Amino acid sequence: MIELESIEKTYQSQEVTTRVLRGISFRIEDGEYVAVMGPSGSGKTTLLNILGCLDKPTAGHYRFEGTDMVNLDDNDLSRIRNRKIGFVFQLFHLLERTSSLKNVMLPLLYAEKYPEDADQRARKALEEVGLSQRILYKPNELSGGEQQRVAIARALINNPSLILADEPTGNLDSRSGAEVLAVFQRLHEQGRTIVLVTHDRSVAEHAGRILELSDGLIVREEKIARPRDARAEAASQAAAEEDR
Amino acid sequence: MRDWGIVREGMRALSVHKLRTFFMMAGTLVGIGGLIVVMAIGRGTGEKVMKRVNNFGPRAIMVYAGGGKEMGPPDMTVTTLTLEDAEAIRGAIGRISIISPMAWNTRMSLKREASQIRSVVWGVEPNWHEAYEWYTSAGEGISAEDVATLARVCLIGKTVKEELFGNENPLDGRIFVNKVGLTVKGVLEERGTSPGGGDFDNRIILPITTAMRRVLNVEHLGAIRLITEDTRYMSGQVEALQQLMRQRHHIIPPQEDDFRIITSIVVANLARGISRTLSILLFALVALSLVIGGVVMMNILLISVGERTREIGLRRALGASRKDIFIQFLTESLAVTLLGMILGSLLGWSASLVLAQSTRIPVVVSWQSFAAAVSSSLLIGVFFGVQPARKAARLHPVDALR
Numbered sequence: 001m002i003e004l005e006s007i008e009k010t011y012q013s014q015e016v017t018t019r020v021l022r023g024i025s026f027r028i029e030d031g032e033y034v035a036v037m038g039p040s041g042s043g044k045t046t047l048l049n050i051l052g053c054l055d056k057p058t059a060g061h062y063r064f065e066g067t068d069m070v071n072l073d074d075n076d077l078s079r080i081r082n083r084k085i086g087f088v089f090q091l092f093h094l095l096e097r098t099s100s101l102k103n104v105m106l107p108l109l110y111a112e113k114y115p116e117d118a119d120q121r122a123r124k125a126l127e128e129v130g131l132s133q134r135i136l137y138k139p140n141e142l143s144g145g146e147q148q149r150v151a152i153a154r155a156l157i158n159n160p161s162l163i164l165a166d167e168p169t170g171n172l173d174s175r176s177g178a179e180v181l182a183v184f185q186r187l188h189e190q191g192r193t194i195v196l197v198t199h200d201r202s203v204a205e206h207a208g209r210i211l212e213l214s215d216g217l218i219v220r221e222e223k224i225a226r227p228r229d230a231r232a233e234a235a236s237q238a239a240a241e242e243d244r
Numbered sequence: 245m246r247d248w249g250i251v252r253e254g255m256r257a258l259s260v261h262k263l264r265t266f267f268m269m270a271g272t273l274v275g276i277g278g279l280i281v282v283m284a285i286g287r288g289t290g291e292k293v294m295k296r297v298n299n300f301g302p303r304a305i306m307v308y309a310g311g312g313k314e315m316g317p318p319d320m321t322v323t324t325l326t327l328e329d330a331e332a333i334r335g336a337i338g339r340i341s342i343i344s345p346m347a348w349n350t351r352m353s354l355k356r357e358a359s360q361i362r363s364v365v366w367g368v369e370p371n372w373h374e375a376y377e378w379y380t381s382a383g384e385g386i387s388a389e390d391v392a393t394l395a396r397v398c399l400i401g402k403t404v405k406e407e408l409f410g411n412e413n414p415l416d417g418r419i420f421v422n423k424v425g426l427t428v429k430g431v432l433e434e435r436g437t438s439p440g441g442g443d444f445d446n447r448i449i450l451p452i453t454t455a456m457r458r459v460l461n462v463e464h465l466g467a468i469r470l471i472t473e474d475t476r477y478m479s480g481q482v483e484a485l486q487q488l489m490r491q492r493h494h495i496i497p498p499q500e501d502d503f504r505i506i507t508s509i510v511v512a513n514l515a516r517g518i519s520r521t522l523s524i525l526l527f528a529l530v531a532l533s534l535v536i537g538g539v540v541m542m543n544i545l546l547i548s549v550g551e552r553t554r555e556i557g558l559r560r561a562l563g564a565s566r567k568d569i570f571i572q573f574l575t576e577s578l579a580v581t582l583l584g585m586i587l588g589s590l591l592g593w594s595a596s597l598v599l600a601q602s603t604r605i606p607v608v609v610s611w612q613s614f615a616a617a618v619s620s621s622l623l624i625g626v627f628f629g630v631q632p633a634r635k636a637a638r639l640h641p642v643d644a645l646r
Contacts, residue, residue, distance in 0.1 A: 049642050052561065054560070054561060054641045054642050054645070055641075055642045074565065074566055075565050075566075075567075078560070078563050078564060078565040078566075078568075079563065079565075081560075081561060081562065081563045082562065082563020083563070087561045087562070089558075089561075089645065091554075093554060093555075093557075093558040093561075093645070095555065095558075097260050106559070106562055107562040107563055109246075109249045109250060109253060109564075110246075110250075110559070110562060110563035110564045110565075110568060111246070111563070112246065113246065114246060114249055154562070158563075
């Protein structure tokens, strides 16, 4: 589904040239759950931005479902982001003073045609992340984990073929983090393709494959034979908290 | 449909940040309110001028006995304006269609049986009717024969009729003016009140010869009314008239004229008063407040774009194109100015009504004011909204999300 071929990204600022990505090639198959791991500054967010069509590589080829993304213009990329890609960010990026439902419906605004069942779809997406009871809550009335799950529901609403998550647990306590990862696990089980960026190995080990990034290059690729079970972790975290 | 959703998104931001919206709107509100009032005053003055000019006669030139520049009745103490002057004008000034000399007395008492009324007496030639386009509603007008025979006849205005005759038929009734008995030959059409508050209908019209020799006992005229063939000749004719009259009355420039020439142009200028200068000044103020309002709005929007960088980045990530973001932010500025326009129009409208009620300033609110309000607010919304919208649209999604 995704094919990267010697992707390079260089930032030019006055005299200084920074090579953030220095030739990255890999493939991701349909339905895979891949973690991109690396310390900060390794270029993993840049890589995610390129995968998410938010940024263009300086050199190399990026094929998404067989189409070369490099030659597309801003409008085409916007359309692809809207239809094919769901983003989950570290800082949730929900609209303030806006209900969960409206937040989830936001991507539909930029769809070619606003669906008639927008409301139903948003409710269903919220149900999928276990927030049917929080439909009219505003972000400041939700916990961090709940906010991130609203963001995941938002990523799901256009039924994208790829979900990109940038440190989705980075701002959460371990229990909420486990809950969010459990949602990803379920989405993976439903057959969605997920790319998760993290600096945390224990988070990355929930995926089926880890790409380790260092200094703009993939330095290691690792298949996880038995990924960690986020659902079990979430359950035990919840139990532990109740004991306290 | 898609764009409409984005437009609504722009408006939603305004309803969420109400105070910010109010500050963005304030300049437009005040400016548009002012615009409505200024235009209403302009229009009101225009109509007033128009009315006065039409009352006076757009093609009329009046030569009055007595100097000065003011409007008003002739100076009855000046005796230098004569029928010979009228004849001389006829010979010397071209392209005049009517020359109508008039004898005049503003303080005469009319008597009939026990009733009495103070009225204005005019002695006129038959062409007076055409010169003023003023005819009789009953009976006959002044004829050439009346003038030739010094006929003891008169026409009366509606007020005179009501005061002296009440409900009786005045035709062929007798009135005494200065102990001279006159037969009522006709009743003048009603003209109502003059802009100065005088009663047009309180007057009595006599054949000029009857007036001069039988009633007023004068050799001079009160005024000569000229009707030009076309207003474009008017200024030339006025100049020629002035020279002719000075020559005939032996006036050498430092000396004051013993006559004055009033045209519809003079009437219009007098009616306009200082309102022209004032409205230019007010218009400048209105324009200034609209522009300042626009600049304030633009700056608030620019700050808001800065504050909402993340939101813009998010929207881009979720699939908003540059154009979508541009539309959203332009909607904000347009909605602000249009809202300001609506509230400002209401403000201006009510202020105009208050002005019309409580002052003598002529105020007429017209649909043109609202058309101007709509177009100027649209112009400002676009002009000052484009830059913030462009700034928002140009943000790179990666930088915006950071």
